[in-house]
Amino acid sequence: MVNQLSWKVGGQQGEGIESTGEVFAITLNRLGYYLYGYRHFSSRIKGGHTNNKIRVSTKKVRTISDDLDILVAFDQETIDFNFHELRDGGVILADAKFGPKIPEGSNVSLYSVPFTEIASELGTSLMKNMVAIGATSAILNLDPSLFQEVVQDTYGRKGEQVVLNNMEAIRKGAQYLKEELGFDRSDLYLEKADGQKRMFMIGNDAIALGAIAAGARFMAAYPITPASEIMEYLIKKLPDLGGAVIQTEDEIAAATMAIGANYAGARAFTSSAGPGLSLMMESIGLSGMTETPLVIVDTQRGGPSTGLPTKQEQSDLMAMIYGTHGEIPKIVIAPSTVEEAFYDTVEAFNLAEEYQCPVIVLSDLQLSLGKQTVEPLSYESIQIRRGKLLNEELVPEAGNQGYFKRYEITEDGISPRVIPGMKNGIHHVTGVEHDETGKPSEAAANRKAQMEKRLRKLEQIEFNNKVHKNDKHEEPDILFIGYISTRGAIEEAMERLEEDGVKVNHAHIRLIHPFPKEEIRPLIEKAKQVIVVEHNATGQLANLIKMNVGFADKIQSLLKYDGNPFLPNEIYTQSKEFTKQGVLF
Amino acid sequence: MATFKDFRNNVKPNWCPGCGDFSVQAAIQRAAANVGLEPHQLAVISGIGCSGRISGYIYSYGFHGIHGRALPIAQGVKMANQDLTVIAAGGDGDGFAIGTAHTIHSMRRNIDITYIVMDNQIYGLTKGQTSPRSDVGFKTKSTPQGSIESPLSVMELALTAGATFVAQSFSTDLKDLTSLIEQAIQHKGFSFINVFSPCVTYNKVNTYDWFKENLTKLKDIEGYDPSDKKLAMQTLMEYNGLVTGLIYQNKEQKPYEELVPGFGEVPLAKAELKLSKEKFDELVAEFM
Numbered sequence: 001m002v003n004q005l006s007w008k009v010g011g012q013q014g015e016g017i018e019s020t021g022e023v024f025a026i027t028l029n030r031l032g033y034y035l036y037g038y039r040h041f042s043s044r045i046k047g048g049h050t051n052n053k054i055r056v057s058t059k060k061v062r063t064i065s066d067d068l069d070i071l072v073a074f075d076q077e078t079i080d081f082n083f084h085e086l087r088d089g090g091v092i093l094a095d096a097k098f099g100p101k102i103p104e105g106s107n108v109s110l111y112s113v114p115f116t117e118i119a120s121e122l123g124t125s126l127m128k129n130m131v132a133i134g135a136t137s138a139i140l141n142l143d144p145s146l147f148q149e150v151v152q153d154t155y156g157r158k159g160e161q162v163v164l165n166n167m168e169a170i171r172k173g174a175q176y177l178k179e180e181l182g183f184d185r186s187d188l189y190l191e192k193a194d195g196q197k198r199m200f201m202i203g204n205d206a207i208a209l210g211a212i213a214a215g216a217r218f219m220a221a222y223p224i225t226p227a228s229e230i231m232e233y234l235i236k237k238l239p240d241l242g243g244a245v246i247q248t249e250d251e252i253a254a255a256t257m258a259i260g261a262n263y264a265g266a267r268a269f270t271s272s273a274g275p276g277l278s279l280m281m282e283s284i285g286l287s288g289m290t291e292t293p294l295v296i297v298d299t300q301r302g303g304p305s306t307g308l309p310t311k312q313e314q315s316d317l318m319a320m321i322y323g324t325h326g327e328i329p330k331i332v333i334a335p336s337t338v339e340e341a342f343y344d345t346v347e348a349f350n351l352a353e354e355y356q357c358p359v360i361v362l363s364d365l366q367l368s369l370g371k372q373t374v375e376p377l378s379y380e381s382i383q384i385r386r387g388k389l390l391n392e393e394l395v396p397e398a399g400n401q402g403y404f405k406r407y408e409i410t411e412d413g414i415s416p417r418v419i420p421g422m423k424n425g426i427h428h429v430t431g432v433e434h435d436e437t438g439k440p441s442e443a444a445a446n447r448k449a450q451m452e453k454r455l456r457k458l459e460q461i462e463f464n465n466k467v468h469k470n471d472k473h474e475e476p477d478i479l480f481i482g483y484i485s486t487r488g489a490i491e492e493a494m495e496r497l498e499e500d501g502v503k504v505n506h507a508h509i510r511l512i513h514p515f516p517k518e519e520i521r522p523l524i525e526k527a528k529q530v531i532v533v534e535h536n537a538t539g540q541l542a543n544l545i546k547m548n549v550g551f552a553d554k555i556q557s558l559l560k561y562d563g564n565p566f567l568p569n570e571i572y573t574q575s576k577e578f579t580k581q582g583v584l585f
Numbered sequence: 586m587a588t589f590k591d592f593r594n595n596v597k598p599n600w601c602p603g604c605g606d607f608s609v610q611a612a613i614q615r616a617a618a619n620v621g622l623e624p625h626q627l628a629v630i631s632g633i634g635c636s637g638r639i640s641g642y643i644y645s646y647g648f649h650g651i652h653g654r655a656l657p658i659a660q661g662v663k664m665a666n667q668d669l670t671v672i673a674a675g676g677d678g679d680g681f682a683i684g685t686a687h688t689i690h691s692m693r694r695n696i697d698i699t700y701i702v703m704d705n706q707i708y709g710l711t712k713g714q715t716s717p718r719s720d721v722g723f724k725t726k727s728t729p730q731g732s733i734e735s736p737l738s739v740m741e742l743a744l745t746a747g748a749t750f751v752a753q754s755f756s757t758d759l760k761d762l763t764s765l766i767e768q769a770i771q772h773k774g775f776s777f778i779n780v781f782s783p784c785v786t787y788n789k790v791n792t793y794d795w796f797k798e799n800l801t802k803l804k805d806i807e808g809y810d811p812s813d814k815k816l817a818m819q820t821l822m823e824y825n826g827l828v829t830g831l832i833y834q835n836k837e838q839k840p841y842e843e844l845v846p847g848f849g850e851v852p853l854a855k856a857e858l859k860l861s862k863e864k865f866d867e868l869v870a871e872f873m
Contacts, residue, residue, distance in 0.1 A: 030873070199872040209868060215858025218664055220657070237868070239847030242856060244664060249690040253657040256650065260630070260661025263648060264669065265854030268661065286651050374872070379865045384858045401594055401644050419854055420628045420646035420662065420669055428641050430649035439596065440641065440649075 011074030021052030062488025134173025210345030217243030288328025311563030605782030632675030653684030
């Protein structure tokens with residue numbers, strides 16, 4: 001019996017690999033297992049190797065696993081590409097159709113199953129995926145009938161016969177494995193799960209749901225990987241809520257349209273990835289200068305330029321903090337789990353209105369697209385805070401052709417805000433330096449006062465849980481620091497290091513900018529060495545930490561920029577290597 | 586009831602004496618009053634350049650954005666609050682160079698806003714470079730030997746891009762221009778008015794006198810019918826685009842806002858933001 005294992009299905013893009021994974025994963029999720037799924041795919045519609053790796057566990061898992069227990073292969077390429085991941089004693093279920101081969105001398109068992117043939121006999125070769133799910137269920141000792149509900153949900157609209165055929169394909173797959181091949185390994189039986197119903201979603205789902213929960217009713221966006229799911233979700237849901245999504249001509253229009261809608265009083269946002277964010281830079285400056293709330297989601301992918309559009313990376317960090325010419329107040333938040341992606345997106349809309357500035361929600365491909373089991377999201381925790389936005393009745397009389405002081409100098413730098421349509425709120429907004437009423441002004445004293453006012457706004461920023469901390473050791477040998485989706489891999493590497501007797505603390509930074517100096521400094525102070533784990537080639541987060549709190553001699557970068565997510569073992573091994581090299585301790 | 590004087594403020598425009606933009610400013614103020622607006626019901630969203638300053642010279646809500654992006658900002662404003670009258674305004678650099686994509690896509694999208702371009706065929710604020718509207722052979726600082734690129738035929742472009750209200754005017758025709766702006770505000774959908782607004786400092790070719798000599802009023806063309814798109818295209822080509830008046834109007838096409846499913850009963854700016862517990866639970870359940 002196992003309480004966790006990893007299963008992967010692979011084949012050519014466009015062959016139904018994704019839906020195979022979905023039917024398998026949703027079923028297990030509904031049985032109460034915790035899942036974590038990660039797709040390998042390419043920037044093309046059909047063809048090219050794709051795979052969906054799904055980790056199943058009776059306990060919460062936050063990342064993909066190092067190795068693989070079961071590989072389902074629809075072509076030889078899948079075996080060749082993924083064989084190295086299989087553990088000793090792992091199993092390959094391969095379609096007999098292509099005559100699968102594995103390297104000699106390995107301790108992996110290959111089972112040829114006529115996926116295509118069985119499916120064709122039942123009516124269509126398309127159901128080969130279901131045969132494969134059936135074969136998998138036999139290995140895990142799961143009754144094929146458990147898939148009934150999800151098959152019904154997935155294929156019900158195609159008619160009852162299609163559902164029946166697909167269920168039959170699952171049964172035939174299980175039967176073939178048990179009866180024809182005599183497969184029975186109780187070491188691969190899956191322990192029973194708790195039967196709890198939990199959500200199963202990608203980070204982009206949580207961001208989209210968070211935006212809706214925050215009251216976002218207008219979105220302007222341009223499709224891009226890996227962000228499009230956010231706009232697609234809002235396109236589906238906003239009609240019911242009276243809102244709208246505009247697919248714009250480019251990301252410049254997306255950002256400026258969102259600025260226009262926020263200026264006029266709606267909660268509006270856009271989402272994109274690196275190339276889109278590059279186009280939005282001038283708009284971000286406009287939002288900062290005109291103090292117009294703006295929420296932007298950046299789902300990072302491999303850069304630079306078009307880079308690796310479907311791969312994991314965290315290399316937009318510096319651009320997100322400092323990008324745009326000139327100096328503006330800006331908030332950058334970086335959720336590390338799907339749950340945080342939801343709560344932080346809600347908070348992004350509150351912060352944008354409270355501080356009247358751009359807020360960037362920084363995700364990465366692994367968080368945005370990794371599909372996982374999620375703990376219940378709390379409705380009660382959803383707050384709508386609109387800061388100094390005035391009710392129309394409270395706006396003082398403007399007098400004859402008078403202007404509202406939209407940019408009034410205040411102690412905290414934040415000025416009362418009105419929206420167009422309010423009788424006494426008339427004011428001017430401009431990206432040119434301006435006085436308190438928004439009238440352009442080049443006067444030196446005014447420039448200094450307005451600049452200081454804007455930058456003062458974030459001095460006292462309030463953000464719940466700026467850093468996710470695990471600081472159980474008083475004098476840790478290692479402090480890991482990371483952000484966004486590396487959290488799971490770091491936590492698992494920590495467990496293994498602790499088993500080896502290494503004392504490890506962990507800080508995952510959730511509020512990236514303004515940088516949480518007061519939270520990070522003491523954590524670094526008490527650590528012997530700091531390892532900053534991040535997905536880029538130049539150590540951007542490490543540099544940011546050095547810039548803000550120093551400790552350059554203590555900080556070691558652990559970097560990965562080949563497009564694939566960190567595996568726990570890589571962090572574990574590399575940290576041990578640092579120890580051996582005497583880099584640490 | 587507001588009069589045009591209520592749309593005036595005490596800011597002295599920084600335009601050169603004699604600039605065509607003064608008349609455009611006056612025409613907007615008159616049109617706004619004539620259609621019965623109060624200053625707080627109007628939002629003027631402008632681009633960058635001499636003309637872009639116009640949002641600061643009208644007493645109403647005003648947003649002076651970034652170069653070429655007045656249109657997406659204006660569309661965002663309208664989507665957030667369709668009770669507002671939204672006018673986007675800018676120059677030929679804004680609309681036909683850096684922001685051309687927005688011009689075309691705003692036209693085909695057809696959100697109910699009015700777009701006024703102050704077209705002087707030159708870049709004035711940067712002190713005299715060629716514009717996409719400059720004629721071939723036009724000598725400027727950036728084209729000392731004369732421009733070798735063809736000027737953009739913006740009225741034809743508007744027709745092919747699907748604009749539902751297409752008009753052109755000349756800044757000295759204050760009465761006609763005011764009337765066109767009124768019609769544009771009242772038109773349900775995207776309205777485009779290109780206004781020849783001479784630059785007295787840097788354009789010594791396309792002067793007031795030049796326009797007086799070369800422009801033809803559509804009302805003087807016998808049998809002209811602005812509901813006939815083919816005729817509109819033909820006339821524009823025949824007169825090399827140098828006509829003024831209402832060129833084309835499609836009163837049948839519904840604006841974007843009316844076509845978005847579920848959109849619009851309450852302006853988003855006034856809508857309740859908090860989701861009900863029931864709705865939240867319903868959305869959550871879909872992921873189980």
